[in-house]
Amino acid sequence: MAEYKLDAEIRTDFGKGAARRLRRESKVPAVIYGHGAEPQHVAIDSHALMMALKIPNVLIRLTVDGKSQLVLPKDVQREYIRQFLVHVDLLAVKRGEKVTVEVPIVVEGDLAPGGNLLEHTLNALPVEAEATHLPENVTVNVEGAEAGHSVLAKDVKLPSGVSLAVEEDVTVLQVVAAQAEEPTEAEETEAEGAEAAAEAGEETAAEGEESSEA
Template sequence: MAEVKLAAEVRTNFGKGAARQTRRENKVPAVIYGHGAEPQHVSLDSHALMMALKTPNVLLRLDVDGKDALVIPKAVQREAIRGFLVHVDFLAVRKGEKVSVELPIHTEGELAPGGNLLEYVLNTLPVEAEATHIPESVTVSIAGLDAGHTVQAKDIALPAGTTLDIDADAAVLQVVSAQAEAPAEEAAEGEGAEAAQA
């Protein structure tokens, strides 16, 4: 995984008012925590951080007043409508250290013919990985899968050095029959019509 370097400034003013002022300056308030140290309040350039966070579980090397801090994003708050960054929690990490992260799940291939539907039980896969070698995602082949098939966590090939952080038998994806969905939709439409008549 690529390492992204960003500059960060130490924040000494806290609270909603101070956070709003930080955002008015096109910066994002953030907190670095981990390894038993006191949380460190910082701010980062909004655009640079937004671009860095386009990569899931990106590894960031922050220059905090001349000192290096290796971190990964753990909680990202965005504005509901425009999606602007509001606040970020970073977890301090070290090389060789294992961390728990969630990897986006991508699929490849086509389901068996018949108009069946793929249902995501999980959108991300919880795993443990070495802090400086976190995969960006996992890919699952759904080629030829038919209705009734369930992909479990243990069925997904993980990158080297990565282990599951979830029950191996947990359902991740399942293929459902399009015909099974139709009656439920028709029933819902019928109820809507009855409600409209009432």
């Protein structure tokens, strides 16, 4: 797993006002924590950090005041509408250290014909792996899967050195049978008209029988 190199600077101002000033300077407030050390408050170039975060569970070689350390993004806060970075929590890690992360699930293959739907119970699979050898994703093949088919966590093939961090019988994906389409408004109106006509015909026939009997 490649390292993504970034620089950071120590920050001493806190609060919403300080955060807004950093964002005006195209920087993002972040906190580094882990290994029992005091949290370290830093600021990172927003564009560089955003590019790094495009890689799932990216391993970042962060240099602060001339000293470098490995960190993993653990909590990324974004602005709701424009999605710019607001704040990032970074976990300090070491080579050989095991960490738990959520790995994106990539689906391959086509379902069996019939219009059935693939339901994602999980979009990412919790796994435990060595901090410097995290998989970018895991692949699930659903080629030919029919309605009722499920993929459990234990069915997902994991890379060497990676283990599940969730119960084995947790459902990851399942194939759901296609549901009959609800009638459109026009179809409902047509059906109601046909039903009304049929009822009117029955009433006319009944009245005709009464007249003939009289």
